[in-house]
Amino acid sequence: xxxxxxxxxxxxxxxxxxxxxxxxVKKGDITAIIGPNGSGKSTLLRAISGxxxxxxxxxxxNGKPVSEIRPKALARELTYMPQVLAAYPGFLVKDIxxxxxxxxxxxxxxxxxxxxxxxxxxxxxxGLQDYKDRTISSLSGGxxxxxxxxxxxxxxxxxxxxxxxxxxxxxxxxxxxxxxxRKLNESMGKTILMVLHDINHASxxxxxxxxxxxxxxxxxxTPQEILTENILQNVFKINARIFxxxxxxxxxxxxxxx
Amino acid sequence: xxxxxxxYFKKKSILIIIFxxxxxxxxxxxxxxxxxxxxxxxxxxxxxxxxxxxxxxIIWNIRLPRTIVAFLxxxxxxxxxxxxxxxxxxxxxxxxxxxxxxxxGFAGILLLIIFPAFSDLLIPFAFxxxxxxxxxIYLIAWRGGADPHRxxxxxxxxxxxLGAGIQSMMIFFPDRVHSVxxxxxxGLAARSWDHAFxxxxxxxxxxxLAFLSSxxxxxxxxxxxxxxxxxxxxELTRVIFIAISSVLAAASVSIVGLLGFAGLIVPHxxxxxxxxxHRYLFPVSAxxxxxxxxxxxxxxxxILDPVELPVGVIMAALGGPFFxxxxxxxxxxxx
Numbered sequence: 001x002x003x004x005x006x007x008x009x010x011x012x013x014x015x016x017x018x019x020x021x022x023x024x025v026k027k028g029d030i031t032a033i034i035g036p037n038g039s040g041k042s043t044l045l046r047a048i049s050g051x052x053x054x055x056x057x058x059x060x061x062n063g064k065p066v067s068e069i070r071p072k073a074l075a076r077e078l079t080y081m082p083q084v085l086a087a088y089p090g091f092l093v094k095d096i097x098x099x100x101x102x103x104x105x106x107x108x109x110x111x112x113x114x115x116x117x118x119x120x121x122x123x124x125x126x127g128l129q130d131y132k133d134r135t136i137s138s139l140s141g142g143x144x145x146x147x148x149x150x151x152x153x154x155x156x157x158x159x160x161x162x163x164x165x166x167x168x169x170x171x172x173x174x175x176x177x178x179x180x181x182r183k184l185n186e187s188m189g190k191t192i193l194m195v196l197h198d199i200n201h202a203s204x205x206x207x208x209x210x211x212x213x214x215x216x217x218x219x220x221x222t223p224q225e226i227l228t229e230n231i232l233q234n235v236f237k238i239n240a241r242i243f244x245x246x247x248x249x250x251x252x253x254x255x256x257x258x
Numbered sequence: 259x260x261x262x263x264x265x266y267f268k269k270k271s272i273l274i275i276i277f278x279x280x281x282x283x284x285x286x287x288x289x290x291x292x293x294x295x296x297x298x299x300x301x302x303x304x305x306x307x308x309x310x311x312x313x314x315x316i317i318w319n320i321r322l323p324r325t326i327v328a329f330l331x332x333x334x335x336x337x338x339x340x341x342x343x344x345x346x347x348x349x350x351x352x353x354x355x356x357x358x359x360x361x362x363g364f365a366g367i368l369l370l371i372i373f374p375a376f377s378d379l380l381i382p383f384a385f386x387x388x389x390x391x392x393x394x395i396y397l398i399a400w401r402g403g404a405d406p407h408r409x410x411x412x413x414x415x416x417x418x419x420l421g422a423g424i425q426s427m428m429i430f431f432p433d434r435v436h437s438v439x440x441x442x443x444x445g446l447a448a449r450s451w452d453h454a455f456x457x458x459x460x461x462x463x464x465x466x467l468a469f470l471s472s473x474x475x476x477x478x479x480x481x482x483x484x485x486x487x488x489x490x491x492x493e494l495t496r497v498i499f500i501a502i503s504s505v506l507a508a509a510s511v512s513i514v515g516l517l518g519f520a521g522l523i524v525p526h527x528x529x530x531x532x533x534x535x536h537r538y539l540f541p542v543s544a545x546x547x548x549x550x551x552x553x554x555x556x557x558x559x560x561i562l563d564p565v566e567l568p569v570g571v572i573m574a575a576l577g578g579p580f581f582x583x584x585x586x587x588x589x590x591x592x593x
Contacts, residue, residue: 051483075489082483090533092266095476102477103489109473133266135533155488 002027002191003048003078003159008057010047017043018215020057025159025208030185030192032202035212036236041195042083044212045163048193049080061159075103078159079152083167089137093147096136097122100154122154126180142173149180153188160184162194166201178205199236200251203227211235223250233258270538273531277545281329284552288325289317291556293564319451327449328555328569329548330461331510332520336547337468338503338510339521340528340539344475345499346406352522353507355410356500359518360417361391362511364424366441371427371434380441381456381512388508391416396500403493444517444570446555453513460509464502465544472536475499479534517570520547523581530584550577
């Protein structure tokens, strides 16, 4: 067991967005959160990553309440990649990736040789070695997203939380980013929790799917358990047909809205 | 900055050396220029203490303290502006945004117009006015955190309110207005060693703190959520940076008047040369700011000699167009 949320409720001001959500993210798994717009997916990730305070419930990381872990120590355990990153355009790729080392540095923030090596390694592992001296503004959306993932790799956390990592990307880069996330999981042994919009991507790239609806957990399970005509109809209000492909596993074709 | 041998690092270091030379050159020029010509040889003699009494009086008691005040003010305002543009993630942020100009202005003008008998207390009074205004803006903007957008809008609102107070005072006491104009425009005339000694500790402590925490500001630039996920205490970091920049700007403004423009444009000029990385942006802003104010003050003394123009006028009249020129030449994306 890696991350566990117990009856988590959170929102903005007095407005509650998520209500009593309990879920467990198993160590070594890729867990995808899906749900309609406004179902509280991003809010759930913000609450787990400590960006908003949960009004109720508890979050445990390896059995320890997250609220008792100091911010810098927590940043060595989990990283959270929000949908948008406000980076000044003049920063270089390697500067952004180097920020990932921040929680590992001392008070003065000086990078040691080992830190520089880890930054280089992170840049290489996303295939951006030829881009490391380029400015962020010269990158395409896909390359920018790769840079952010490299920053998460440089942060060396066991748990990586991503909010819609494939938004705004073309299909080629969507698959590249998802392939990279699978590599983080399989060859680097990281546990992944991410929000995805595309149900078929969630099915193909995750071990476990959590379905949110109207701020509550609707259900969770393996892709086989989640991709059913019934659930898609009840949660997404669509009529869909379910197929199985020997390479892709289970997937759906959405026909119409109900 | 991957390692010391890095080309990029080398290029930035050379730039810093160039700006250092510029700042030193501006100081030399400022000491040399004036109604009375003192030769470079005699200036050096003044420093070693073997000059004539007149040269000593002109250089040591008049030009040097004034130049040092100009240098410290330029450095402080530029670093203050660079900090604020960073934490607000807004290119229009300047010490005015956190109420330093309006606060110091209101307090200073209140003192000069309503309580002219206490005008000796202008510096501490303006300083407290500036700091108090920053605190008020921060408290009003706080709602479970001080969001940069809310801070900026709160700053605009509070400054407008204080501006109304300043204007009312000037309208109700038209006969005393001339005494405050110098303070509102910003000038360096008759700045002495006393001023330099008052300003120096704030200027150096603030600038040093900014240099030491430049990496944290880079992290904060990634946005609150990413910064938090990197383990940075976002609210604490922001309030510390606001405090540093408020002290820097308040100390400057209370001594030379409302010279806010330098805090807005110098960081932009510096960014055109070294980019947005605060590890380089802070030193270059500091050097460029001090060099520019010293140079502008030299020009202010020279242009209509023996009449002296306020340095704020020169700064805005020359700095504005030059800034626009650079803006047009460089792509706006590097801002």
